[in-house]
Amino acid sequence: MNIPDLLQKMYQDKRLSREQLNSLLDIHWKRLFSVHHELRFFLYAGILLIIAGLGFTIKQYFAQLGDIAIISTLTLCACTAFIYCFIKGNNYSKEEVTSPNLLFDYILFFGCTVYSMDIAYIETQFHVLGDLWNNYLLVSAALFLFLAYRFDNRPVLSLGLSTLAAWFGFTLSGHRFSFQEYYRLYAITYSIIVFLGGGFIYLLSMKKHFFDIYLNFAVNFLFIALISGVIDYKLFSLYFLGLLVACIILVLYSLHTRKFLYMLYGIIYGYIGISIGFFDLIRHETSLVFLYFIFTSLAVIIMIFLLSRKFKEDE
Amino acid sequence: MNFCIYTSEQEENICTRKKAKTWHRAGLISEEQLRLMETEIEPYVNQTNLFFRLIFFLFTLLCATAVTAFLIWLMKEPSDTAAMSILILFSIPFYVLAEYVIKKYHFYRYGIEEALAIISIVSLCVGCGILLDKYHLDHQLEAIAISLLFAVISFWIYLRFGFLYSALISITALCVIPFQLSLPPTEERAFLLFILCLILLINILIDKSDNEDFRKERNILIQACLLAAIYLAVNLRLLELARLYFDHLSMILQPYAGFPPYIYWSSYILTFLIPALGIYWGIKGRKRLIMNVGLVLACLTLATNKSYLSWTRYAWDPAFMGIILIIISIIISRWLSRGPNKTRYGFTTENLLKPENYGINLADIGTALTPAFVDSQQPPTQTEKFFDAGKSGGGGASRDF
Structure with missing residues (x-):
């Protein structure tokens, strides 16, 4: 069914007012065109x-x-x-x-x-x-x-x-992207400060719509810092543990608020961090490396598929 | 003839649903009205949100690549024939799987079927590339054959699944061909233009006014991309633009960009005609994307105008252009706002339809990068200035010396 037919049907069923019908048809036929x-x-x-x-x-x-x-x-x-x-x-x-x-x-x-x-x-x-x-x-x-x-x-x-x-010392200009080599802890501190600051202001109900920007900054800085920590200190480190905890919290937050951008962050950053951690253990066994990528990617697909189904059912 | 795996009705319903959601976001219809509309236009497909789609796409791509690479690795240094056979053979199950998941799970832009279709194209083309390499064909011939194959298969994927990016991949693959023929630059560009214009013409001819909305929208996007591609092929000074400001502002440009003068001046005229045509076509047909592409191309024409005319470029040129843009925008905005009901000829500055909010947008990201730009544009310090350009008495030696 196309849009004019649908709108006419809704109008005839008295589900749509005359004004709504006219304005929606105007927009559809582009008689009203916003620039x-x-x-x-x-x-x-x-x-x-x-x-x-x-x-x-x-x-x-x-x-x-x-x-x-x-x-x-x-x-x-x-x-x-x-x-x-x-x-x-x-x-x-x-x-x-x-x-x-x-x-x-x-x-x-x-x-x-x-x-x-x-x-x-x-x-x-x-x-x-x-x-x-x-x-x-x-x-x-x-x-x-x-x-x-x-x-x-x-x-x-x-x-x-x-x-x-x-x-805090982070610059993108110049000849280097100076994140990994220095101030990893500063990055984590920055993200915690931004998150807590944004969260506090959110709780005060001041400009609640700003919270997403705080969260985007905090999440990206935190994950990049944690991943750089995992690269240096591998699997058995606080960075790896921190990464896991942060991913779980972020995914749960994403499910709770239904803001799936954070799910994307959690899954992508988490997968990269975990893969770097495990890669160090299995890199000498090439077959394991392939199997790791096959099974973990399948696991992610199945998990997200089940989640997406659940959301569909909830709707 | 419809090759598409989805019926036209399904696609039209999906398109209508999408519009209904936009109306709801903009407050034009209530939640209840949206639900009613959705029940009226059930497309019977499974869709997911943009982020899940991205996750599915990336991980399916990763999984399929890992499976193929694992099998090749299992063969312990396989010959070219074995690798080729695996790649060509694997493209078939990947494609079949893409069709299967759509039929079984009714996926529509779910990410999984998209990744499977894309990997099947790549797998087949790489396999065929190895096959052609084995027969020691001429390198150019090989590149042309692979580009053609890529174009044909991508176009089939577009016809079958309706992935727009697949149509764009197909056009890009065709555009590679003129560069493989060892033609002089003029003929190369002319051939490229011929291909792009031909595709645009065909697309305009099949874009009938009684087409369904989803088909019209697809065609508009393809036409807008083709218009931009034609402009990129025509403008001979575009590549130098970025280098001018980020590399060396006083860079000496090649006379006529290395082309015969008549080609050069024809291209100069076309750089004005194409954006003008795009803007006119977009406004007349109310085709937003084409109008926007026309406007962006007009800005590029203004940016390359001085290079074309070999006029002196100044560091403040971008600021001057920025001021022009702002003045034009304000004039249009005020003119529209002063019309009856803040509308003139159907155009309004009112925000009628709100885009989807993902928490952060491109403007926010752009502004976040501003401190880096400010930092990079700082002149040398006082101490450096003293020694700058031979001030230290170095016999006129510049700092660069």
Whole structure:
């Protein structure tokens, strides 16, 4: 049965109002066509391009432009963006708040990024805090988290959490992905702090919809750290035990909340970690390696199949 | 002729159910109305969520690969013929198994049948590759034969199971062929364009207005991909774009990108025509994906325009383009919002249909990477600056020296 027939049938059975029928048919026949997501995408892309252009320009022309011009321009941009947001923004609420206009979220994000550039430039050029420069990151993270909650902005929350990760020492820039060799324990600490922080705010019923972002950051950092620990210390280590416990908790949470992204994390990270652990024991027996992959993958398929059936029955 | 393992009615019902769920998410219908709709349009297939599908796909792929590799290993250094035979032979049970699980368990995009179908294609093609290698065929001939085989089998999988990515794999495999013929670059691109345009034309011809919705949606996606592929084949300055900004902004570009001037300027005109056509076609036919592809391609045209005209590139060019994008978006948004009922010609900025919420989205991930970008774009420190570009009195020696 196609959509118009279904809607007509529902309407004739008095299961659908006349207004609903008309609006759904309008959407189906595309007499009403929303370009909301397209406009948001191009605004976001536009802001990203402006930030990229600013970054490239400063890097290439800093000598010609001079410190004062760069710092004053960046400060002016950041301040203007923040002032605009405080003037135009809706009042604070613990619940989800919609943005006053399409551009609002991106102006806040732009302000935060330009602020980061400004601070990074000042510190790189003048070494104001010297060896304590890292604390800028902590202050910035706190500011971003505050702004994210004040204006209900998910991208800025994400920016705040990644800035906090940078304060812990994790960087993706440069010539290395410096996760494995250092700060494994820092990664675990970071994920615990993010999880507890997010959980505490969730329990206070403040912006409950933000909790998923906290959890995504915490889960990914924790699992990568634990897997890197398993690679170094193999099967008989606290890392392996930690990985198992974390996987079980995550899978149970996923089943409880029916958010299956966490099931995916739990299964994939868990399988990788367990395989690394066992691989060390069986690597000399090639046949065992093959059999391991055959039977474990079958076990995962059967387990998830049964789970998916159970959910189907529950529905 | 319908080769598909699912009936058209089943697929149409699945498509309708998906739309009903979107309406429910957007608050256009109630939970009860959704349930009623679902009972009216029961497709009698088993579906699962995206994440379970991914898990099934990955682990089925892993299991099938491990089984094949184990058997080859059991043969203790098998000859090419033995390995080839196993791969070709295994492709059959994998394919049969894919059909079996669909018929037995009524799977629809479950991950398991998809992985089995994909592994059967790969297994058969690799097996045939070894077979051709055994006969010491010309390398180019071998590559063409394998690409053709890949294209034909993937297309069959698309017809039989309806996996869209399989159709795209088939098109990609066909696109490899022009590069195996040792043609000059111009002929290579012309041949590639001919293939892509031909497929697009065929697809437009079979895309009738009285088709079912699911068929229309599939065709729109294929057409959008083909439009993007045609643009990629036409734009001669695209590959240099990333290198320009991330590698060396002052890189000297090859004159006419190594092509004859008439080809170069024709391609320049086409880089404007293709996005314009996409946007017009998308807006006129209300084909969202084609319109979006057209818009993205228009941005790429603007980004490569300076390279085409050999104008000086500046570090602030991306910012300038960003400002243009924002201004255009705001103008369109305001113009639409000021129309009657915030609508003009049927277009609105209102968020009518909410996408599915997975907890985190691409925008969140993108912003999480911003600190890394900020860090990477910091100029050298004061101390480095002093010695920069021969300031230290090194006889004009630059820092790079």
